Amino acid sequence: MTAEPITAFPPPKSGLPGQRLAGLLHRCLVPVLLLLGCAAWLDRPLTLWINRSVSPQVNTVFDYIGNLGDSGTYVALGLAAYILGLQGMLRGWAVPWGWTCEKIARAGMLLLATLTAGGLATWVLKNVVARAPRSAA
Structure with missing residues (x-):
């Protein structure tokens, strides 16, 4: 062959x-x-x-949708999940949907870590590129 x-x-x-x-x-x-x-x-x-x-109403709706992506909302949710998870672990709470309080605390910490890593990556990119953003006007 x-x-x-x-x-x-x-x-x-x-x-x-x-x-x-x-x-x-x-x-x-x-x-x-x-x-x-x-x-x-x-x-x-x-x-x-x-x-x-x-129409202006549609613009307003899309402004609200765009504001859903702001990090402040997710920081508050991550902190709330982390604090509630820790309190649940401390007090022995039972979660009705099958998760443990440890998983909830880990999910909150993962959300906060992801937001932190994204913010750091954005900061590094802005400093590396060193270009001012366009004005909103």
Whole structure:
């Protein structure tokens, strides 16, 4: 039985360097031009149309939805879960949905640790990039 050896990389194709450059430009330049075209002729007109057709009440609803992602709410929930879990462990409370108080305390601590790690990552990125955010005006 004759088998060809298995190699990690395929053998190089024979071709002129200009053909490889043209292929690279075709693979990179065409998608970039397509994205720019979509941004200019699809995204911008769609955004302008949505801004013209949306009522102030819908904007208010979406502002409330956007505020749900604020970290203050989750810090309060994480602290409440952690404190209630610790109190439940101390007093021997039974949780009706099957979790233990230890799991609730761990979930609260995990939420707080996740928020802390996200905040630290954001702080590092802002300092590395060192670019001022756009003004809201």
